[in-house]
Amino acid sequence: MTGNEQKGIITRFFSHLILPVVKRNPYASRVFEFILDNPLYRGVLILGSGTAVAQLIGIISMLLITRLYTPSDLGVLAVYSSILGIVGTGATFRYEFAYALPKQDEDAANLFGLCLVLLIITTAGFALILLSGRELLIDAFGLDTLERYIWFLLIGFFGMGLYTILNYWAIRQRDYKRITYTKINQGAGGAVCKILLGIVSLGPVGLIIGHIVSQIVGIGTFARAMWRKERENLKAISLSGMKGVAKTYRSFPIFNLPASIVNTMSLQLPPLMLLALYDAQVVGFYALAHMVMVLPVSVISQSMGQAYVGEASKMVREESRELRMFYMRTFRHLSMIAVPLIGIPALCAPFVVPIIFGGAWVEAGWYCWPLALMVIPQFIFSPIGTLSLYGYNHWAFMWNVARVIGIIISFYLSFLLELSVITTIIIYAFVMLVMYIVGFIMNLKAIANFSSEITH
Known part of the structure; x- marks a missing residue:
């Protein structure tokens, strides 16, 4: 996304809210112009507007969620998300962090292909660990409270990994608008799931499902945009190309x-x-x-x-x-x-x-x-x-x-x-x-x- 496109988005989005104030206040006008002319703060405003809406949805929904679920239910969700956060970190060996570095889009596309292959491999490996060593993990780390919900970790693992590699590609392209849309959809989708499942008294399961939804919504949006814009570059993905970028950016894993x-x-x-x-x-x-x-x-x-x-x-x-x-x-x-x-x-x-x-x-x-x-x-x-x-x-x-x-x-x-x-x-x-x-x-x-x- 170019700087002029970002300016256009901001001006159209905030015109009815900002312009009346700007006309009356020269200081506000200078601040608004400063934001438009500064690449960092243009990005912050676009990303922040969507994230703010998503966070506001989350805060408002907690007014109901804390009355539908007990502190112990929320504790189970916290333990689940903590474990998922730790194990999910290695889903793609952190190669997505290298997206910003290649000067050639073909190399970046091969990095994306490498991340996707690694995600599939690590998901299969995690499934084997849960299948063969579930009881050992539960006993070793005292996770008795999570035993009934252990398989939700596998769904969350793959969904979180896929969203992450697509999100980092959007950051490389500075597609802040699309990131903003997905943040809003994630906040709304997760909140609605938690509330509806709380009404039917599903307990921790409702919170966990809502958490998964809040992580994976937006995958389709990113994937469609990427295929539409980067189709030719994606066709350049090859085994030799993935091996090449894996070696070039091996410092990341x-x-x-x-x-x-x-x-x-x-x-x-x-x-x-x-x-x-x-x-x-x-x-x-x-x-x-x-x-x-x-x-x-x-x-x-x-x-x-x-x-x-x-x-x-x-x-x-x-x-x-x-x-x-x-x-x-x-x-x-x-x-x-x-x-x-x-x-x-x-x-x-x-x-x-x-x-x-x-x-x-x-x-x-x-x-x-x-x-x-x-x-x-x-x-x-x-x-x-x-x-x-x-x-x-x-x-x-x-x-x-x-x-x-x-x-x-x-x-x-x-x-x-x-x-x-x-x-x-x-x-x-x-x-x-x-x-x-x-x-x-x-x-x-x-x-x-x-x-x-x-x-x-």
Whole structure:
């Protein structure tokens, strides 16, 4: 999608809302023009508008979902999504992360073909593991609460993997409009499924099916668009071509895959750890608190992340010397909005959560205070923490390993000292805060090294 096309989309979409204000306010006019002229913020606005609608649907639907399901039901969903998030990370060996790098569309198409083949192979392998070692997995990790729903993991695994490889192709093409449409459809489809299945009292099954729907809706939209626009390039896919790109971008499975796995583990381990230390009800409270803190601001974070990757990868390919300036400018803008957007709702959460979601969820409100310590730096760092873009996959791996080790140690200390839930979450949040600061410093160093190599 070209810059002029993006401008046209924004102008048409927001004309009735923005133009009356722009005409009366010169400052608003300058802000609007700044967004239109800045590739990053054009992408953010397009992606953010759709993601905002999807997130709004999710927030509104939770008003009903928390009254149709118990905290334990939500805890089962949190455990399911955590396991799926961890195992799904390796579905394509992270080759989709390399989409942005090939200068030739034929090479990118072969990367897509490679990802599709790998997804089929890993899905078959995961099915064999579930078939032959299901009982062992359940006993080893204490997943008794998930035993009845274990086969839903296979459906979610393939669906999530297929959507991911198509979504990353759309990011390469900067097709932000289509990504926006799929986000809205995912939010609406998942919410409707959860509510309808909750009305008929399906319990955790309703939440899990709704979660799967919210991940796979949009696959057809992406696939049709890709075939229509990239038909000739897709015909260039061959076994030799896939072998070639697999070798060229082998650093992604070697370094980025392990880094992605441990990164996902650091984000998905808390529900599993809380289940082991306490029970499914506590996991449910934590899941709602985490949603309250993260969901409203993830619109900006996700949109900034996708747009930053799109623009920064272009700057890397062109060997631009303005990369550090772009990184710091994005960091400052995120920092300016993080504290009020996250801090104020966190302070009010203990008093507002039971009113909004029901008296059964009062404990979730108190979890929001310690979680704010983690969510604020996460909001700032996550969109721009892209060490792999600068060729430092091994740094990302070391950082993520250190983070996982810190999280495991924090929960292990809580186990040894028999600490309360709140204290456990405080320790976990502090570890995450420290690691995000370290990650920011590492990214600055990677960009400095990249700029130095360009100069020489």
